[in-house]
Amino acid sequence: MSHANAALTPRARTRLALLVVQSGWTYTAAAKMFMVSPRTAKKWADRYRAEGPNGMRDRSSRPRTSPTRTPPAVVKRIVRLRWRHRLGPVQIGGRIGLPASTVHAVLRRCRVNRLSHIDRVTGEPLRRYEHPHPGSLLHVDVTKFGNIPDGGGHRFVGRQQGRVNGSATAQRTGERGKHSRPKIGTAFVHTVIDDHSRLAYAEICTDEKADTAIAVLRRAIAWFAERGVRVERVLSDNGSCYRSHAWRDACADLAITHKRTRPYRPQTNGKIERFHRTLADGWAYARFYDNTPARNSALPGWLHFYNHHRAHSALGGKPPVTRLTNLPGHHS
DSSP: OOOTTOSOOHHHHHHHHHHHHTSOOOHHHHHHHHTSOHHHHHHHHHHHHHHGGGGGSOOOOOOSOOTTSOOHHHHHHHHHHHHHHOOOHHHHHHHHTOOHHHHHHHHHHTTOOSGGGBOTTTOSBOOOOOOSSTTSOEEEEEEEEEOOOTTOOHHHHOHHHHHHHHHHHHHHHOOBOGGGOBOOOEEEEEEEEETTTOOEEEEEESOOOHHHHHHHHHHHHHHHHHTTOOOOEEEEOSOHHHHSHHHHHHHHHTTOEEEEOOTTOGGGGHHHHHHHHHHIIIIITSSOOSSHHHHHHHHHHHHHHHHHTSOBGGGTSBOGGGGOTTSTTTTO
């Protein structure tokens, strides 16, 4: 494609050349009509005579040889420093004696010019994956949120008032922990996400035991089945509930292949880890809740918003439900 300031496009070049070749116009007259120099008019007319309409196309201006291009060995050193030490162009240039602009050009050419493209732990390029259809893989995990005392938690009312609210709640419920401290409890949110569509299912439970996780999995599979999704695999971390024999037997009973992430490698389950942050920002800490039941009752509405209305950056700004092409009536 011609650049923005080009005087002639391929179509205009053809018109100019035809005026000279077929209509007998002089180079000067044709050049004046298209506001270019006679030399330019002659160039396109000669090229039309030699190559025909194909000669009017744009050609690459890249030189056949680049003798001053950065040698491959130096490129390897630059990329190695970028991967292993996450250094910027200035620091890399200082180490190997090159201008920062040259280093930046090499990093751009190798597509590692942004640190977001590199794994922060290993320094290796990120390996992103996505399964081909809904149900091919489900991610499962558990995230925890502290329960909210009556009157609100410390995030919104401050630590001093939060302690007062916690003591009042413990006095009402009779729940006390170590050293008679108020015991508010923890909400265990079991989450399930489809790898392809990012469609999410979540439940608030009182623990993260194997029986609870299995019951959530069964209900999640039934929920996905109602939406036309047949589950084939499930991916979990190495939590005790997912390493149990009961979980293994439940997956076999459901005809699902169970896969676990590599130990100490949460990036493999990164989609659901990122969903937990979205869950915290969009639901758990999004607004003031004066008690735990108020927060719990807001979860179904937020999940509906996430699945049906919230623009997802990984899906081109569309909500997850748009990827369920097998959902009856979905496009109506």
